Amino acid sequence: MIDVLVAGGGPAGLATAVHAALAGLEAVVVEPRTSPVDKACGEGVMPGGVAALRALGVEAEGRDLRGIRYLDGRRSVEAAFRGGTGLGIRRTVLHAALHERARELGVRMVTGKVGEVRQRTDSVSAAGLTARWLVAADGLHSPLRRGLGLDLPGRSPGRYGLRRHYRCAPWTDFVEVHWSAYGEAYVTPVGEELVGVAVLSRSRRGYDEHLAGFPALHAALRGPHASTVRGAGPLRQRVRRRVAGRVLLVGDAAGYVDALTGEGIALALASAGAAVRCLAAGRPADYEGAWQHLTRRHRLLTGALLSFSGSPRTAGLVVPAAARLPAVFTAAVHALQ
Template structure:
């Protein structure tokens, strides 16, 4: 007998067993909903990312019953911006973030999903057969709601006719790990014309280095020529993982649900550029909103909440990507913030949702504009 032959029917069928799909399964089970997750890959899933969980991501995980601590990764107290001449940093207003290897995060999510009673089917093929049925390794399973959590190239999204985008931009990146003791308790974002280099402490003897830029890059493309000041810090430290590439997409869909039976989640439902570090926080918050909508049989409410969750990250990404696109603006912005570090602290509070962006713009916008005018490009 197969692992799923006794299922035959499930309230919710989730396609995709990454963080989004597992978070949805956990949130649904917390509300008593029967849920099955189908994933074609093995149970341990890695993905190229910066591996830094922002404070609001940790808070959302705690609501899902997952408490991460120093055994899972390395706390970081804030964010550090730096280019060849200027640096500025700030601490989070309430709680630290946590640098966590992606495989470790997936392991914790998978264990929690199993603990709450979700059905997890790994290395399993799924073919959608009708509005509320699918073939799982050739056997039919019926469901009430279908959730597409199958990533940026979502087949569920295409099947449901939800591919239409209002915004669709892509950048390119690679992630590496270096065996070296972290030298900072911040996530560092280094800026150059080629792109950004993100450095996150993830273990007592390991840092994650992610290189992201607008132009396509090769797996073996060195980041060192663009960031010589970082090369000096890492020195001859050995790489301790295989380089892994990924797209950093800005994608806003016109719709994330269809009727009362299909919803999209995580990257399948659109994505925000990695420059914000907010992708996973939004994913976990979406999972909670989706579970509430399924229970109330109101996927339109999920679509509304999804828009609200995505609004601030997309606005902050737009500001940061202007700096990526125009190096002279980036140089002036870092100078202005370095001269007025309280503005960077308040911007970080906006970024993590502890201060409103309109209020910041009204009260601090004139100071920031003056700083930009007084600064100079290199």
């Protein structure tokens, strides 16, 4: 019998499979798309995520990131990462590297979708396969999570993200977060001549209309478009729990606050590792507590920033406050890395 059946072959699912293989468990990944898979993503991996990738034996090319910089058109404040660098990396490059590592370790890939899930006392069946455990890594709007009745209704207007790349030389080795009254723009260098720009907002507008709200950034993007616009949202996903019988939720499927602090990949890798450790130890019920612990700081800090970004009046206070209290800003960046 398969030990771990993984629904979803994105970074969280592939990391789960790699962790399982390294733990001596047989893992099978079910994914309908072919590798590499692209999606709307800020493409900045925090230092903790970089360390997690290396621990999995995954090496991928990108641009070293030294820290985080906040700007509002008049002021800027920055904080360097402590004890390591982040990584700006195209989502497709990251996905290909994880996919290759899983293949190296003998993980079997099955093309298809996981639909109905049937659980028994000692096994779970889905997609024509039977395993001891099923890990749902099927993304932000996880159909498996919904099918298991684990979704909770949202509490506030949803935020949405849009991303596009520009063919130009990066002007910074920081992730730049440009703040406005109605959203943020995230600049991540991901190649020698490639910059990714993602915008996040509660306003449902086109990418160019959003970008016009950041005139200094707009002027710096002199290169041609290097990709089409991709979108995602609503971002906030509330989840009742992360364990349902023999099914565990990891990555975005396990719940999501916002992309504002750029920890999506790092948290996906961390939750994948925690889930497999609990399964390998024969204590799957411990995963809920492990998830709560590893995401607590992120949820608190991201939630606090979201409360400020929720209105034009308070959003305009974020960068001035960070500039007046640089030690606090640096401490927040270090806490999230």
